Amino acid sequence: MEERKPGRVLIGEEELERRTAELAREITRDYEGLDLVMVGVLKGAFVFLADLARRVELPLEIDFVAVSSYGSDTESSGVVRILKDLDLDIAGKHVLLVEDIVDTGLTLKYLVGLLKERGPASVEICALLNKPEARKVDLEVKYSGFEVPPLFVVGYGLDHAERFRQLPYVGVLDEMEGSGRES
Numbered sequence: 001m002e003e004r005k006p007g008r009v010l011i012g013e014e015e016l017e018r019r020t021a022e023l024a025r026e027i028t029r030d031y032e033g034l035d036l037v038m039v040g041v042l043k044g045a046f047v048f049l050a051d052l053a054r055r056v057e058l059p060l061e062i063d064f065v066a067v068s069s070y071g072s073d074t075e076s077s078g079v080v081r082i083l084k085d086l087d088l089d090i091a092g093k094h095v096l097l098v099e100d101i102v103d104t105g106l107t108l109k110y111l112v113g114l115l116k117e118r119g120p121a122s123v124e125i126c127a128l129l130n131k132p133e134a135r136k137v138d139l140e141v142k143y144s145g146f147e148v149p150p151l152f153v154v155g156y157g158l159d160h161a162e163r164f165r166q167l168p169y170v171g172v173l174d175e176m177e178g179s180g181r182e183s
């Protein structure tokens with residue numbers, strides 16, 4: 001297979017920084033005085049969570065879950081499986097799920113349902129990117145960074161076949177060839 005390279009920059013570093021700071025201010029305001037647990041969905045959310053959490057001016061706990069929803073290519077498998085569960089007990093706490101991107105919404109719908117069974121005080125979603133046109137299930141995304149078109153994006157934590165996560169910006173994969181979903 002030919003090596004894929006990210007094409008144009010969709011969201012640059014400064015824009016990511018500005019929006020992350022705005023979201024952190026909203027979260028700081030909304031969760032003041034509450035027991036907050038920020039839960040990053042691995043691996044894609046690791047960069048966003050690190051930047052976001054450092055700007056939230058509240059005491060909080062951090063944990064991670066890992067799920068598999070996509071294979072190594074750009075097609076959704078439609079299957080959600082827990083690969084790594086939470087370490088923390090979330091009963092009575094306010095959970096904020098931090099995700100890189102909401103596409104069909106299947107992954108988060110499943111995760112929200114699963115976490116709600118554990119008796120948290122609340123479960124909300126903070127997603128850096130949102131592809132509303134691709135949504136297959138109803139899902140409330142309380143904090144949404146950017147709405148993006150239905151293209152395959154990489155960088156700032158998001159990968160293609162485990163590559164490009166370290167890019168400091170969000171770029172469109174194979175922009176020159178269309179959606180990046182071929183082959």
Ligand code: 5GP
Pocket residue numbers: 044069070076099100101102103104105106107108151152153154158159160
């Ligand atoms: P959903 O269950 O909402 O369809 O999928 C969410 C997951 O699919 C994300 O956490 C991410 O791992 C993956 N995903 C969806 N769209 C993209 C995309 O444009 N680029 C990358 N790298 N991953 C995506």
